[in-house]
Structure formats: C-alpha cells, structure tokens
Amino acid sequence: MPNTVHIRTPKRVPDNLATLIPVNVSRSDQKERTRRAILDAALRLTEDTGLAGLSLRQVAKEVGIVPTAFYRHFDSIDQLGLALVEESFGSLRAMIRDVRQGSPSLGQIVDSSVSVLSQHVRDERAHFGFIAREKSGGSPVVRDAVRREFQLFERELATDLARLPMEHWSTEDLRILSNLIVGSMIATSEEILAAEPRDLPDITHRARTQLLMVIVGALNWKSSASH
Amino acid sequence: MPNTVHIRTPKRVPDNLATLIPVNVSRSDQKERTRRAILDAALRLTEDTGLAGLSLRQVAKEVGIVPTAFYRHFDSIDQLGLALVEESFGSLRAMIRDVRQGSPSLGQIVDSSVSVLSQHVRDERAHFGFIAREKSGGSPVVRDAVRREFQLFERELATDLARLPMEHWSTEDLRILSNLIVGSMIATSEEILAAEPRDLPDITHRARTQLLMVIVGALNWKSSASH
DNA sequence: AGTTTCAGTGTACGCACGTTCACTGAAAGG
DNA sequence: CCTTTCAGTGAACGTGCGTACACTGAAACT
Known part of the structure; x- marks a missing residue:
C-alpha cells in the first residue's frame, strides 16, 4: 500500500486568488510533500533495518515514485539520514x-x-x-x-x-x-x-x-x- | 590479504605420538580454526557496517573460503551474531x-x-x-x-x-x-x-x-x- | 584395506541494488 | 503566448548478494 503522492495535477488553482497572493501552491509544495513522504517512509522503514539496511528503491516504492526520482530530493541516503x-x-x-x-x-x-x-x-x-x-x-x-x-x-x-x-x-x-x-x-x-x-x-x-x-x-x- | 586457513593438509602428524593420545588434531581442530577465523573476520568487518551490513560473501572472502562453506559452521548470519x-x-x-x-x-x-x-x-x-x-x-x-x-x-x-x-x-x-x-x-x-x-x-x-x-x-x- | 564422513569446492540461478541517461509534460514566468 | 524549468519517468547497465546442487579428496572409523 504505497503512500502515493505523485498525482501529477492534483488541483487547478483558481486564478482569482492565486495570482494575488503567491499561495505557494502546486509545484514547490508538491515537492515538499514528496520530500516529507520520503522522510516518513525512511523513518518507518528504518525501524526494522536501521539506516544501513535502507535502500533507495525501498523508499521510492513506499513513497510511490520511481527510484531515480529520489535524487531530486537528496544526494544520497546519508543526506537523508x-x-x-x-x-x-x-x-x-x-x-x-x-x-x-x-x-x-x-x-x-x-x-x-x-x-x-x-x-x-x-x-x-x-x-x-x-x-x-x-x-x-x-x-x-x-x-x-x-x-x-x-x-x-x-x-x-x-x-x-x-x-x-x-x-x-x-x-x-x-x-x-x-x-x-x-x-x-x-x-x-x-x-x-x-x-x-x-x-x-x-x-x-x-x-x-x-x-x-x-x-x-x-x-x-x-x-x-x-x- | 585474506586470512587463508584452508590449507587442505597442513601437516602430517607423526604417528608415534598421535596414535597414543588422540591429540584432536587436523579435522576437528581445523574446523575450529576456520570457525575462529570466521568469527574474527566477522568481528573486524562488522566494525564498519554493523552486523546488518555484513555479507556472507565478504566474510568468506576474508577468511579465504568459498561462500557456501560458511554453512558448514553457521546456519545463518544471525547465528554467527x-x-x-x-x-x-x-x-x-x-x-x-x-x-x-x-x-x-x-x-x-x-x-x-x-x-x-x-x-x-x-x-x-x-x-x-x-x-x-x-x-x-x-x-x-x-x-x-x-x-x-x-x-x-x-x-x-x-x-x-x-x-x-x-x-x-x-x-x-x-x-x-x-x-x-x-x-x-x-x-x-x-x-x-x-x-x-x-x-x-x-x-x-x-x-x-x-x-x-x-x-x-x-x-x-x-x-x-x-x- | 575398505568404507564412511564431511570441510571445502565450483558453477549456476534469480534478485535487488545504485546509478546512468534521455525523456515527458505540466507549472512558472517573461 | 511562448519559453524555460524541473519533478517524476522508464529502460538499461553492472555488481554483489544468498542459496541450490553435485562434487572431491583427505581424515576418521571399522
């Protein structure tokens, strides 16, 4: 049961408000969501194996992204750590x-x-x-x-x-x-x-x-x- | 620099003494030597990675035996632990x-x-x-x-x-x-x-x-x- | 002397791993 | 409106892993 997060276009932001205040919606905070999901997944998976036993692919699968997308958020598992x-x-x-x-x-x-x-x-x-x-x-x-x-x-x-x-x-x-x-x-x-x-x-x-x-x-x- | 231990026939035991007292030489204590070598290698390798990051193949290579020979001494890495x-x-x-x-x-x-x-x-x-x-x-x-x-x-x-x-x-x-x-x-x-x-x-x-x-x-x- | 035991061998398998690369398509921005 | 940005894609690679299996040959036992 992956924690799917990558709904490409979750919501169309109504232009009337969105342009007035830069509500920081969508792109940057979608990234933040994914980052959080990665941290949460890592925290959960680490419970069993320790950080040493944590694999990038496990985390990616748990979050619901493809392995390589991990690098958009962290340079390495150590940085995640x-x-x-x-x-x-x-x-x-x-x-x-x-x-x-x-x-x-x-x-x-x-x-x-x-x-x-x-x-x-x-x-x-x-x-x-x-x-x-x-x-x-x-x-x-x-x-x-x-x-x-x-x-x-x-x-x-x-x-x-x-x-x-x-x-x-x-x-x-x-x-x-x-x-x-x-x-x-x-x-x-x-x-x-x-x-x-x-x-x-x-x-x-x-x-x-x-x-x-x-x-x-x-x-x-x-x-x-x-x- | 493996810790080579598997010299198949390390020494011919002089019959005169060896037969009087069962000096427990060769087979059983060669096994013991290898066991010790495995324990020592594991202890050394674990220093870097923890037991979780220890692989049977690493240990085997360090000891100078083939991976499968590990099973002659321990059922699993956990048992080694x-x-x-x-x-x-x-x-x-x-x-x-x-x-x-x-x-x-x-x-x-x-x-x-x-x-x-x-x-x-x-x-x-x-x-x-x-x-x-x-x-x-x-x-x-x-x-x-x-x-x-x-x-x-x-x-x-x-x-x-x-x-x-x-x-x-x-x-x-x-x-x-x-x-x-x-x-x-x-x-x-x-x-x-x-x-x-x-x-x-x-x-x-x-x-x-x-x-x-x-x-x-x-x-x-x-x-x-x-x- | 003949038989059994068994520590160590060697091959081969399928799997998960990290990392590369060129890509896509929606959001952001001039 | 048209360009740029960039989070996420998907195929492909080389590597190291655990384990299976049939084997060998010296030591131990009878």
Whole structure:
C-alpha cells in the first residue's frame, strides 16, 4: 500500500486568488510533500533495518515514485539520514521546552522531566528510535551528527543546571553531572522504546528514583569533596 | 590479504605420538580454526557496517573460503551474531572477575572498576564495539540477546551490591541502583570507543566522578527516604 | 584395506541494488 | 503566448548478494 503522492495535477488553482497572493501552491509544495513522504517512509522503514539496511528503491516504492526520482530530493541516503537527525533532534528540543515550562521545586522538576520524557518518547517513537539506532549505527556521517547533537545537548543542560541553586560549581563539574544525566535519560528512552506498555510505570518510577539519586549524590558529593 | 586457513593438509602428524593420545588434531581442530577465523573476520568487518551490513560473501572472502562453506559452521548470519554476542559477553565477564579481585574500601572499588573498564574496553575494542552496535542493531534476534545479557548482568551487579555494607536495601532498590550503574558504564564504554586516545584521561576521570556521585547519592537518598 | 564422513569446492540461478541517461509534460514566468 | 524549468519517468547497465546442487579428496572409523 504505497503512500502515493505523485498525482501529477492534483488541483487547478483558481486564478482569482492565486495570482494575488503567491499561495505557494502546486509545484514547490508538491515537492515538499514528496520530500516529507520520503522522510516518513525512511523513518518507518528504518525501524526494522536501521539506516544501513535502507535502500533507495525501498523508499521510492513506499513513497510511490520511481527510484531515480529520489535524487531530486537528496544526494544520497546519508543526506537523508542527516535530515532525519535534524528532524529528530527537533522533537527532542521541543520536549526540553516543555520541561522548562515552569521550574518549581527540585522534586517537581524531576517528576515533570521524567513524565515529559516518557510521554515524548512514546509520541515521537520513530524519532527517538532513529536516534537510538543511529547513535551507534553504520554510517559514520550520521553517527557523528547524532553524537554532536548529544554533546550540544549536554552543554545546554549544563548551563541550565548552572541556573539552579547549586552555587560554586565549576563548569567542569557541571559538565560531568549533565553528562551523567543525559546518559541516564538516553538509557531510559531506550528502555521505554524496547518495553511493553505494561512495564512503563516501573520504568518511569525507576527513572525518577535514579534522577533523584543522581541529584542527591551530586549535591552531597560536592559538599563532601570541597569540605 | 585474506586470512587463508584452508590449507587442505597442513601437516602430517607423526604417528608415534598421535596414535597414543588422540591429540584432536587436523579435522576437528581445523574446523575450529576456520570457525575462529570466521568469527574474527566477522568481528573486524562488522566494525564498519554493523552486523546488518555484513555479507556472507565478504566474510568468506576474508577468511579465504568459498561462500557456501560458511554453512558448514553457521546456519545463518544471525547465528554467527549470537555466537559473537556470547563471545563478547565472555570478555565482559572476564572483566568483572578482575574487578572483584580484592574489594577494599569503597573509593578503591570505584577506582579499580573504572580503570579496569577503561583497560578492557581498549583491549577488547572489537567485542565492546560489537555489543554497543548490536544493542540497537538491525537483527531482532541478536539485539534481544544483547539486551538479555545486559539484564543478567544488572542482576548480578545487584547481588554484588547486596554484599556491600548497604544494609536494609530492598531488592527493588538494588536493581534500580545497579541499572543506573550499568547504564553509566555502557555510556562510558561507548565514549571510550568513540574517543581519541588523548581524551581518555578526561573520560576516566569523569567516569570515576560519576560513579562516586551515584554511590554517594544512593546512600544519601536511601537514608533521606527511609528517615 | 575398505568404507564412511564431511570441510571445502565450483558453477549456476534469480534478485535487488545504485546509478546512468534521455525523456515527458505540466507549472512558472517573461 | 511562448519559453524555460524541473519533478517524476522508464529502460538499461553492472555488481554483489544468498542459496541450490553435485562434487572431491583427505581424515576418521571399522
């Protein structure tokens, strides 16, 4: 059941309006539609095989175009991969924005972080799965892109942490802490992706506890180290 | 430069000794040699492409046998993958044995754990890389095998932790803690694998700090929770 | 000495792959 | 209205793949 998209002439645009405002209809946005269809198809097909096992012909068939038409949109599968990395981290950043909404007590931050993470992983399953897979995946270009994004992420979390009442932390220690937290969150995401729905409460409870342990640990570790 | 192994008749065994003790020479151990060569070749080739991108013909060429001969040793690439999982976790368990050698103060446990991990990851680079890749890899069979091994691992660590002076911890809390620790160690391993040698001291220092944070956190979290 | 076993051979098959190239025909634009 | 642009077409290519099948010849067994 291909996702057919290439209806050559989908609709005649009424001239009266179309000429006034350049409604960006038809040609350019038909291209955009196809591009989206390719990204969606790739995201779906990658679920089984990873980007490495994705073939241009599979994608084309799924989208409903001829193989060669793929090149009108991407130079290579790697470029497709990079576009998916960008898109996937887009939804991850959207998630962070949700977490930042209101930052009350520390306990509440932990609670909302974990529940927002859990919700987003399920909502954007395909994106999170893609990231998890390609983080250690076959294509060096894509793999490195994913890792760079995570490092960026880690840095952002570090500056966020600096705003919390954990005074006198060196930037290095903040990086170490945020590296630990990001790592745990990645692990949790992967567990959520792999788990059956009924195990979800256990996982979120565990993630909450772990995040709390880490924070409590960081605070006490610091005070015990700089006595 | 194939790893040629198929010298049909490598050596005539001197009858005098060979007949006394069944030295298990030639046929059965020639098979074993080839099997090993296949495993080694697969481990090397997988480094670039992942198990998903590994072809039976590549392996055969690398080993120096004809493609069809592969089937004398494995039913499928998946079976090869499972053998590699087993082997890779073998070296991981060897590592743990090293860590357990002498368990003095808590600070020393942390130090030796991290340095042993760091050393082993570099010594058994191929094995650790394989595990990291296939943990989210393309083949469900192999992927699940890796995850099952990690769960086993986590359980073992939990029982180890139970022997430490952290009394009155519920088994659930121990599982949560060991899940956190195993997760951090996986993340650290992946960072070591991806890092250049000169960044290694930073990474081990970070890992040490994180492990300490986690332990301090776990202890304080527990005492604050069960006040 | 005669028979069986079996790791490795060699050919041949059909299939999916990426990429090339010249093409078509509707949309965009002067 | 007439020209240009360009997303999608369709045939053709060379390559590497997994697997089938009948085989060989030395090692192992009786």
